[in-house]
Amino acid sequence: MARTSKLHSTNIGPYPAHRIQTHLPAASHIAPSAECCILSIPRSIEFYDLPPELRIRIFRFLEEDELRRCLGVCRQWRNDASDGSLWGVIDLKRYTRPVSEQYVKCLVKRAGTFLHTANFRNCNPPLHLLPSITHLSLVGCHSVTSYTLSDFLSVRNTVLQTLNLSSLQCIGTVHLLLIGLNFPGLQDLDVGCCPGVDDKGLVSVVRGCKQLRRFRSPGCINVGDEGVQALMGLATLTHLNISHCSNVTNLARSGRSMLTHLQLSTLQRLALQNFYHLPRSITHLVLSSSPHLTDIELDAISRLPLSHLDLDSCGLISDRTAHYLCAHQTKDTLSYLSLASTSVTAAGICTILRYCSNMQHLDVTSTAANDSVLKLLGYLHAKTGSGEFKLRCVEVVDCVGITKEAVLRARACGVVVKSFWNGEGTRAGSGQQSPGERQAGEQRRRVSSGAISRRRVCVIL
Numbered sequence: 001m002a003r004t005s006k007l008h009s010t011n012i013g014p015y016p017a018h019r020i021q022t023h024l025p026a027a028s029h030i031a032p033s034a035e036c037c038i039l040s041i042p043r044s045i046e047f048y049d050l051p052p053e054l055r056i057r058i059f060r061f062l063e064e065d066e067l068r069r070c071l072g073v074c075r076q077w078r079n080d081a082s083d084g085s086l087w088g089v090i091d092l093k094r095y096t097r098p099v100s101e102q103y104v105k106c107l108v109k110r111a112g113t114f115l116h117t118a119n120f121r122n123c124n125p126p127l128h129l130l131p132s133i134t135h136l137s138l139v140g141c142h143s144v145t146s147y148t149l150s151d152f153l154s155v156r157n158t159v160l161q162t163l164n165l166s167s168l169q170c171i172g173t174v175h176l177l178l179i180g181l182n183f184p185g186l187q188d189l190d191v192g193c194c195p196g197v198d199d200k201g202l203v204s205v206v207r208g209c210k211q212l213r214r215f216r217s218p219g220c221i222n223v224g225d226e227g228v229q230a231l232m233g234l235a236t237l238t239h240l241n242i243s244h245c246s247n248v249t250n251l252a253r254s255g256r257s258m259l260t261h262l263q264l265s266t267l268q269r270l271a272l273q274n275f276y277h278l279p280r281s282i283t284h285l286v287l288s289s290s291p292h293l294t295d296i297e298l299d300a301i302s303r304l305p306l307s308h309l310d311l312d313s314c315g316l317i318s319d320r321t322a323h324y325l326c327a328h329q330t331k332d333t334l335s336y337l338s339l340a341s342t343s344v345t346a347a348g349i350c351t352i353l354r355y356c357s358n359m360q361h362l363d364v365t366s367t368a369a370n371d372s373v374l375k376l377l378g379y380l381h382a383k384t385g386s387g388e389f390k391l392r393c394v395e396v397v398d399c400v401g402i403t404k405e406a407v408l409r410a411r412a413c414g415v416v417v418k419s420f421w422n423g424e425g426t427r428a429g430s431g432q433q434s435p436g437e438r439q440a441g442e443q444r445r446r447v448s449s450g451a452i453s454r455r456r457v458c459v460i461l
């Protein structure tokens with residue numbers, strides 16, 4: 001039987017001596033020369049008796065808003081919850097109420113050098129207290145001045161990887177020059193909707209940021225061919241968004257490009273040869289809201305190994321595009337296709353469904369699609385089997401040729417059909433019935449209440 005003895009003379013660690021017991025096993029279970037002393041902590045130990053390192057480790061399981069509540073419990077909890085290692089991430093996007101500048105400054109000071117990710121949405125952040133930040137977002141920080149931003153960008157930071165300056169009106173060529181000089185490790189840069197961004201600044205960024213992988217500048221009207229060609233020539237770039245850059249007319253060809261995601265929405269001045277010279281590594285291409293785009297450009301695009309193609313609101317796209325997509329390499333790789341608000345007919349849509357075997361999401365909103373498209377889904381589902389049928393979602397919203405019966409039959413095949421009709425015969429999204437069903441329902445209610453006779457209902461219906 002084990003013997004138990006209490007220690008009264010000395011304390012062990014942060015635990016009082018009278019709270020610790022040593023359990024000595026019987027001599028028959030151990031060798032005579034072995035020395036064994038096993039300490040066990042009783043269940044009555046309190047949270048305050050734990051060492052500070054362990055208490056802080058427990059606080060790490062809490063979210064940011066929960067940590068803020070712990071600051072007001074007591075003095076000891078405030079000291080533990082204020083440890084900088086707990087505030088490595090500050091995301092003001094989670095706050096539902098406006099945050100004062102003084103409160104943000106206290107958060108940054110509390111984090112100190114542990115702060116690595118910060119999203120100072122819609123506030124005035126203390127940029128001078130961020131010497132070693134890794135991910136920084138200043139979206140909506142309109143109170144940031146040009147001088148404050150220049151001071152921050154003038155300090156060299158080799159660990160900064162993500163910088164989001166979207167919608168900052170103070171951004172100019174000087175700031176892009178500083179980014180290229182002092183942030184060599186930058187991998188993700190967003191300067192969308194910044195009117196001061198131009199070609200000279202983009203060339204400086206490309207020269208200094210050799211590890212840049214993602215770049216977004218949608219809505220920068222001063223960006224032209226020189227800046228875009230410098231970006232296309234960057235060997236490490238994989239994501240490029242130059243939508244709404246109306247001055248772009250020519251894209252450079254680069255054989256060593258690693259570009260996989262390209263967004264060219266509303267670029268109305270691109271020449272035809274640009275689509276033949278796109279990098280072969282592109283898998284995601286967005287050309288939405290391009291009314292000048294015709295089937296000839298799609299003949300060149302269909303030769304790429306695309307998995308995502310967005311042609312929303314390209315009114316000149318017709319059934320010839322469907323045949324091009326099914327005749328070249330794209331038919332084996334395409335999984336997402338948007339033909340919303342185009343001139344493609346139901347025959348062209350059925351051609352795509354037959355030959356694009358990897359299609360998973362098809363958007364034909366506001367097109368001439370009719371019930372034959374949904375009937376083909378049932379035929380393909382029965383032919384290939386539920387295990388090999390890959391199509392998961394079809395959007396036929398605002399297609400006048402689609403009926404409720406066809407939608408319900410297609411949903412029976414396991415396909416998510418987004419339309420005006422939901423499973424109960426009401427219009428999806430609005431929560432209202434169609435005009436005919438609304439009138440019939442009203443007549444039934446009036447008949448049940450005795451307001452009108454059943455013979456009159458038959459005449460009306």
